[in-house]
Amino acid sequence: MTVRERIEEAAKRAFSEFGYKGTTMDQIARLAGVSKGAIYLHFPSKEALFHHMLRGVIAQVRDAFESAQVEGDDYFRNLERGLRALMKFRADHAMLSKLVQEVRQFGTAEARAGLQQLEAAILDYLARHLQRGMDLGVVRPCRADLVAFVLFRAYTSVLRDFRPEEGELSEGALYELFTGLFVDGLRLRPGEGRASNRTFLEER
């Protein structure tokens, strides 16, 4: 394992556990078993290291989503496969969402601008995906930017803030939320029954 990888892993662990402000460069160095100077041979600043981690997780998510896509298959079947692949990371995402919120609150203006840019990139990706569906004529015409925003916020705030009356939010419940609510809507159509809900259990 290279020095760089050790630093990346130590940074991820420290940020997750102590938050952005609560993590010091000395701490990361100690955790990685290197000196502080060594970090600066690989990353220009604490903020850059933090954003590197964020970008890494985002890339991991995108890759997981995209490698679940099957060329030529139905748009929504692909979407559902992609969602199921995403669910595996939901604990990571909840942690990230808390971290991002912390930086939003206490970070410098530049740090916030960086997050803004990352979020914009995610929203752009989502909006393009939706637009493709609309072009194909399988997604209801809508304002892609607005819907992308809602989907992203719904996902992050459910992971961050939703606390059921009892128990935990299961992978299945989250999956059904997206396929049930966002894909098919609240309106129950004649003859639909609970068919769509069984999909998740059947295939897992």
Place this chain on the structure above:
Amino acid sequence: MTVRERIEEAAKRAFSEFGYKGTTMDQIARLAGVSKGAIYLHFPSKEALFHHMLRGVIAQVRDAFESAQVEGDDYFRNLERGLRALMKFRADHAMLSKLVQEVRQFGTAEARAGLQQLEAAILDYLARHLQRGMDLGVVRPCRADLVAFVLFRAYTSVLRDFRPEEGELSEGALYELFTGLFVDGLRLRPGEGRASNRTFLEER
């Protein structure tokens, strides 16, 4: 106009303009044209006054929604009428949402607990409404608590944080988001076209 009403109005104006912390009781008294002591004849504390205002707006919203309901009419037609009635207050709600966020961030533990309770009441109302739809067999079976949470968060965070590339978020766009995305879902069904989108423009 009674002294109490003058205080209520002054409080609403002051809180909206300067935020919770930025508003002093002296300021409210001056705005209402009464002395500070007079406020305490009607409200036991600044926090109580603030929550009274919140509850007032929430009641106003619920009344607007409920008086748009037509007994015996279709569930979703009623919902759409209710939504359209809600839209009229969206500027107020954006302001409130910012205020609530401020108190969440800087307020005391009791203040936060109060907000938590208010939010719980709103979520409960939404969840019951959804449950009724499910009992009637017109709403897709789903976790009412989770869906209520998502609907509420989507509404507040779009009003608070969504900034389109250009221009403002129109009443129509917001209405179409809820009827299009949440009621009918992203999936375009054969023969649907843009029919549902025209509804808003036809009837306004």
Place this chain on the structure above:
DNA sequence: CAAATGACCCATTTAGAATTTTGGTCAGAG
């Protein structure tokens, strides 16, 4: 005498100086 006032009290907040911590550098070691 009920409604209203505003001077007053004290807990909380703020401002500013003193001190510590920490992000970032760099001369030198290996």
Place this chain on the structure above:
DNA sequence: CTCTGACCAAAATTCTAAATGGGTCATTTG
């Protein structure tokens, strides 16, 4: 060349004194 760790300046934290503002109540007003 990679890496170290003492070092520096800036940012954060702590400490303290001053002021601000929520809440009270003896007194006044209509």
